[in-house]
Amino acid sequence: MLDIKKIREDFPILKREVNGKPLVYLDNAATSQTPQQVIDTIVDYYQNYNANIHRGVHTLSQEATDKYEQARLKIQKHFNAAKSYEIIFTSGTTHSINLVANGFSSLIKKGDEILVSAMEHHSNIVPWQMLSERTGAILKVIPMNQEGELRMDVYNELLSDKTKLVFCNHISNALGTINPIKEIIDRAHSVGAAVLIDGAQATPHLVPDVQALDVDFYTCSAHKICGPTGVGMLYGKEEWLNKLPPYQGGGEMIAEVTFEKTTYADLPHKFEAGTPNICGGIAFGAALDYMNAIGFDEIAKYEHELLEYATQELEKIDGLKIYGTAKDKTSVISFNIEHIHPYDMGSILDKLGIAVRTGHHCAQPIMDFYKIPGTVRASFAFYNTREEVDVLVTGVLKAKSMLL
Amino acid sequence: MDIKEIQEEIIDEFSMFDDWMQRYEYMIELGKSLPLIKEEYKTEDNIIKGCQSKVWVHAELEGNKLVFTADSDAIITKGIIAILIRAFSNQKPQDILDADTQFIDEIGLKEHLSPTRANGLVSMIKQLKLYAVAYQTQIEE
Numbered sequence: 001m002l003d004i005k006k007i008r009e010d011f012p013i014l015k016r017e018v019n020g021k022p023l024v025y026l027d028n029a030a031t032s033q034t035p036q037q038v039i040d041t042i043v044d045y046y047q048n049y050n051a052n053i054h055r056g057v058h059t060l061s062q063e064a065t066d067k068y069e070q071a072r073l074k075i076q077k078h079f080n081a082a083k084s085y086e087i088i089f090t091s092g093t094t095h096s097i098n099l100v101a102n103g104f105s106s107l108i109k110k111g112d113e114i115l116v117s118a119m120e121h122h123s124n125i126v127p128w129q130m131l132s133e134r135t136g137a138i139l140k141v142i143p144m145n146q147e148g149e150l151r152m153d154v155y156n157e158l159l160s161d162k163t164k165l166v167f168c169n170h171i172s173n174a175l176g177t178i179n180p181i182k183e184i185i186d187r188a189h190s191v192g193a194a195v196l197i198d199g200a201q202a203t204p205h206l207v208p209d210v211q212a213l214d215v216d217f218y219t220c221s222a223h224k225i226c227g228p229t230g231v232g233m234l235y236g237k238e239e240w241l242n243k244l245p246p247y248q249g250g251g252e253m254i255a256e257v258t259f260e261k262t263t264y265a266d267l268p269h270k271f272e273a274g275t276p277n278i279c280g281g282i283a284f285g286a287a288l289d290y291m292n293a294i295g296f297d298e299i300a301k302y303e304h305e306l307l308e309y310a311t312q313e314l315e316k317i318d319g320l321k322i323y324g325t326a327k328d329k330t331s332v333i334s335f336n337i338e339h340i341h342p343y344d345m346g347s348i349l350d351k352l353g354i355a356v357r358t359g360h361h362c363a364q365p366i367m368d369f370y371k372i373p374g375t376v377r378a379s380f381a382f383y384n385t386r387e388e389v390d391v392l393v394t395g396v397l398k399a400k401s402m403l404l
Numbered sequence: 405m406d407i408k409e410i411q412e413e414i415i416d417e418f419s420m421f422d423d424w425m426q427r428y429e430y431m432i433e434l435g436k437s438l439p440l441i442k443e444e445y446k447t448e449d450n451i452i453k454g455c456q457s458k459v460w461v462h463a464e465l466e467g468n469k470l471v472f473t474a475d476s477d478a479i480i481t482k483g484i485i486a487i488l489i490r491a492f493s494n495q496k497p498q499d500i501l502d503a504d505t506q507f508i509d510e511i512g513l514k515e516h517l518s519p520t521r522a523n524g525l526v527s528m529i530k531q532l533k534l535y536a537v538a539y540q541t542q543i544e545e
Contacts, residue, residue, distance in 0.1 A: 341481075402432055
């Protein structure tokens with residue numbers, strides 16, 4: 001059993017008030033809050049060993065380099081990557097996806113096919129559209145059903161020897177659906193296609209084992225896992241990372257430079273041009289330590305209870321419809337109330353101190369599918385409570401009485 | 405009443421409220437009483453860009469005065485437009501152009517709106533003034 005009261009003590013922000021009301025933070029799918037342990041790590045870095053890494057001979061630089069590389073090892077261990085250099089530090093999921101999409105420009109040719117799921121975040125749609133435009137490859141969409149589950153039967157039909165890449169999120173940010181990625185990966189591999197899984201929404205709730213999944217690329221952002229913004233990672237199988245050309249040129253990513261020719265550094269530095277987010281990388285490691293100390297099994301179990309309770313209570317509200325009712329889902333509830341614009345609902349909830357997300361959640365194709373302008377999305381983390389669910393339900397009822 | 409007087413009346417009304425919940429309730433009421441745009445004018449051309457919710461505004465001359473009608477799919481947004489229309493509709497285009505929008509700050513509207521809504525508010529005012537420019541030119545010709 002998680003001691004939620006004690007856990008909440010770790011998050012200073014949860015003590016604050018918004019609009020004169022205690023903050024009820026239910027926008028965890030957008031970004032998670034930061035525990036004191038991670039904040040301390042950030043402060044410690046700037047107070048004690050701030051330096052540029054990998055090139056200084058002096059002590060501070062050595063210390064910073066060690067901590068940064070230790071963080072890489074923590075990430076490697078967490079995701080069970082075979083090699084530490086298969087972990088590339090990036091600025092986050094969007095950067096990771098662009099790195100891969102850009103790299104594939106030279107490996108994809110006209111007429112090749114790229115499959116992308118219907119429930120992607122814009123960040124996992126636009127880079128592939130840009131790749132298709134550059135290469136003449138064809139982008140095809142794996143559709144979903146009304147519950148917000150991927151149509152695996154159609155996926156099977158779409159796969160062919162023309163398929164070169166498959167992109168899919170592990171968990172949908174707008175609907176909370178957990179996709180059957182192992183099946184998606186295995187079937188893609190059976191036709192020789194590579195697979196990138198966007199793990200931005202999955203990594204706060206579960207621990208993916210990249211070797212067991214046999215996934216080619218996996219991405220995530222630290223700020224959704226109690227870490228800071230502006231840092232994330234790309235896992236790539238060594239053979240794929242060696243095939244991809246560098247993404248950005250600059251310092252750190254080179255072996256030798258003359259004006260005639262530059263040879264590139266080995267992995268992972270080939271993809272890490274310039275001074276990285278050193279403090280962010282180290283804090284990313286600290287965030288994983290924090291989450292692992294609590295335990296992902298416990299977190300998933302508790303969040304599932306919260307999801308079930310919130311679903312049950314919200315469904316009691318007349319006229320409320322939940323979007324995304326997959327059998328397998330995480331603690332995300334997207335909903336609307338008949339005749340109420342999600343933006344109005346969100347504005348009133350904010351006045352009551354309740355933070356939710358409204359709009360299309362950077363997933364316009366999903367909103368088009370349901371023919372709605374957007375939804376109100378409440379997303380729960382392990383530090384949320386049943387009492388906060390009650391505040392949300394009361395808030396929704398209050399807003400409903402005002403708006404109708 | 406001229407624009408200035410209407411604006412002062414709105415400031416007076418808003419000063420009666422103690423908290424933002426009441427102000428929201430009032431805006432929602434105003435939204436419900438907004439002079440609705442005719443369905444035929446709810447076109448892509450009449451949509452104001454920069455709002456998270458959809459906003460349509462239509463303007464036409466009645467005599468020498470400009471009359472605005474509008475609609476939105478979100479009710480608080482409708483309330484905001486209702487306030488603007490009350491201040492600017494049924495006025496001469498030149499007066500609309502000359503009017504300042506200080507009253508928006510005085511009723512504290514902008515600071516209590518989310519940034520996307522505040523941007524939308526700026527777009528709405530800009531659009532009303534653009535209509536005034538267009539019709540003023542038409543009158544002068």
